[in-house]
Amino acid sequence: MEKTDAITALAALAQDNRLDVFRLLVEAGPEGMPAGAVAAALDLAPNTLTFHFDRLRTAGLVTVRRDGRSMIYAARFETMNSLLGYLTENCCAGAPCAPTVACKPARKRDKIST
Amino acid sequence: MEKTDAITALAALAQDNRLDVFRLLVEAGPEGMPAGAVAAALDLAPNTLTFHFDRLRTAGLVTVRRDGRSMIYAARFETMNSLLGYLTENCCAGAPCAPTVACKPARKRDKIST
DNA sequence: TCCATGATTCAACGACTATTGAATTAATGG
């Protein structure tokens, strides 16, 4: 991952609502969930949400597809992995950090903590 | 690591010059380096640098101590580790990501890539 | 004490961010 991409991804995650959105999508797994459901879960105005989705999408942290009138957003774990890779490689003085960290959608967890 | 701390740390790293500063300090290791040396290495105005150091310090990513008239800044690897921990735990759907990632100062590397 | 050096403080500035309300586009069902 390039430095500029890392910065974009970091900036995308460095915001309260966006971090919530991303965590929610991570929990939702690869199938993702409709924008409306995210809006309902996090109590965000639809236009505000569109704004944040745009940032996440620009950062490559999220994908969209249309399903009827719903837009289904899903987390891109690959990008999250690249970001973790970049941070361990460049901000940890090298090798000691990186015993093959990998980010998979996998199993659900108890509950998102705020 | 708390969510708000994670956001502060992410925001601290999500900026070109600050990321450069932090990477430089990571390379410098636990002894750190004087503000002036950082300023020279990255060609930053001293007041601009103070501004960025403040952010990094607020995020807990950096420590300072005085040595004569120099201020010696050093990376706090512990915080970086916590951040990586938070991201793998909360943004990777849980366990599959975290085979004990750890961030140590340790050995130098070839060269920072821009 | 005086001066030079290293760094911080402060005010100002343009640029960007996050949110809002109103209007608009897209797809579906009757």
Add this chain to the structure above:
DNA sequence: CCATTAATTCAATAGTCGTTGAATCATGGA
């Protein structure tokens, strides 16, 4: 075709960010 639902676009706004220049503080040496 019309109404409804889902989401996006757009303009406006307050607030924050990054940088600059000038002034100030702190330390050490002559």
